[in-house]
Amino acid sequence: MxxxxxxxxxxxxxxxxxxxxxxxxxxxxxxxxxxxxxxxxxxxxxxxxxxxxxxxxxxxxxxxxxxxxxxxxxxxxxxxxxxxxxxxxxxxxxxxxxxxxxxxxxxxxxxxxxxxxxxxxxxxxxxVDQYGPKGIMILDTRKTIPGYRKLAKYAVYCGGGSNHRLDLSEMGLIKDNHLALFDSAKIPVGKIRSNFPGRLVELEIDSLDQLDDALEAEPDVLMLDNFNIPDTKIAYQKAKSKNPNIMIECSGRFTPEKLEALSEFPGVGVSMGYVTHTxxxxxxxxxxxxxx
Structure with missing residues (x-):
């Protein structure tokens, strides 16, 4: 994985x-x-x-x-x-x-x-031992103690987890506060690709209403923030049918007991501040x- x-x-x-x-x-x-x-x-x-x-x-x-x-x-x-x-x-x-x-x-x-x-x-x-075999990629976040970022992410890796971006310079991540300032997700995605060709671009959405526009923007990673399971299923299936290579990430106060419901989505990533801040x-x- x-x-x-x-x-x-x-x-x-x-x-x-x-x-x-x-x-x-x-x-x-x-x-x-x-x-x-x-x-x-x-x-x-x-x-x-x-x-x-x-x-x-x-x-x-x-x-x-x-x-x-x-x-x-x-x-x-x-x-x-x-x-x-x-x-x-x-x-x-x-x-x-x-x-x-x-x-x-x-x-x-x-x-x-x-x-x-x-x-x-x-x-x-x-x-990871419990949910890795079910196809879930456990990702860390930037919710780390100041100064300990790299060491904390190294600890996640030593535990079998996966690393999200180390810092703001490593890849683009368009979050809700960015997206709110544009009429379409295509604009910020295009701007990052133009300024930093070759860098991954991730796009966060928090409702199905944003899905079609997000998929038209063609991000490398689509983050589903605080989606319930039925909406996750709709978004996952639609995104994968449009682009089988797109990476899907789920986020939003995930704790271990909430992960079982995501096992029906092969290859999904779950960003968990839990692994470092709790x-x-x-x-x-x-x-x-x-x-x-």
Whole structure:
């Protein structure tokens, strides 16, 4: 099944983590960790084990290399699972060795990244496992925490989901506020194709009254926003009969329990802000042991 409208976020680099990790590093400890420096010496060594307390899909391991650099090279990370791999409760996901003070300083930052991104991957995988075999493409949205856009979409991909556009520059999407300013959808579709040839153009409609005009405009993707199932069926069949290659996307506050009704529309995409804005932190723990 297709995994992206444009370019999939199938990998991320250290540079994608660095600004957020550096901000977290400075935010969490602007001066000193007054608890740890009062209790332990600067030359004390320790090991820590990242353990899963529930089943999930790993995502976010790339932040480790940034945290290692921010700690001055005092920490060495060894991951036993790769991003996108499933683990079960009780699995040890990684081992960290080095300075005890550095371990205590990075603990919360490391867990915040891994618990958040793994939470997205895990919730996405549950939805994809259930509805992917029924021909539904689970798409993310731009409803992400500022700064986390690419990482959140990477987490969706690691969970088996598909990526919608990464940003406003990647493809055209004519929404209701755009369309309201034109007499026909042909005009904005044509303008985008003229200015940015080769880019995908998606057109959103929110009623069957707009369908004929939308199909005459020949967008690459037709988004059916807040359509009920009977109207979705009419729009889907009419669009596919006119252009079998057109991509159909459904949107509008979709949650997992609402997806079953769409299984009669093969290849339909469903954009779900749910997978990024309603995720919960996965339960992971860092258990530290001092060297004897």
């Amino acid at each position: 297709k995994r992206a409208y444009t370019k999939p976020i199938s990998e991320v680099s250290e540079a994608d983590y660095f600004p957020l990790a550096k901000m977290a590093w400075e935010e969490d400890c602007p001066d000193q960790d007054i608890t740890s420096v009062s209790l332990f010496s600067s030359n004390q060594k320790a090991s820590a084990f990242l353990n899963a307390r529930e089943e999930g899909i790993l995502c976010g391991s790339g932040v480790a290399s940034v945290l290692s650099k921010l700690s001055g090279g005092d920490l060495q990370f060894t991951f036993f699972f790769e991003d996108g791999q499933r683990f079960v409760s009780g699995d040890t996901l990684a081992k960290i060795e080095g300075s005890l003070l550095s371990l205590l300083r990075v603990e919360r930052i490391l867990l915040n990244f891994l618990q958040y991104l793994s939470g997205i991957s895990t919730s996405t995988r549950k939805i 995720t919960r932190f996965l339960d992971l723990g860092l258990d530290i042991r001092t060297d004897s």
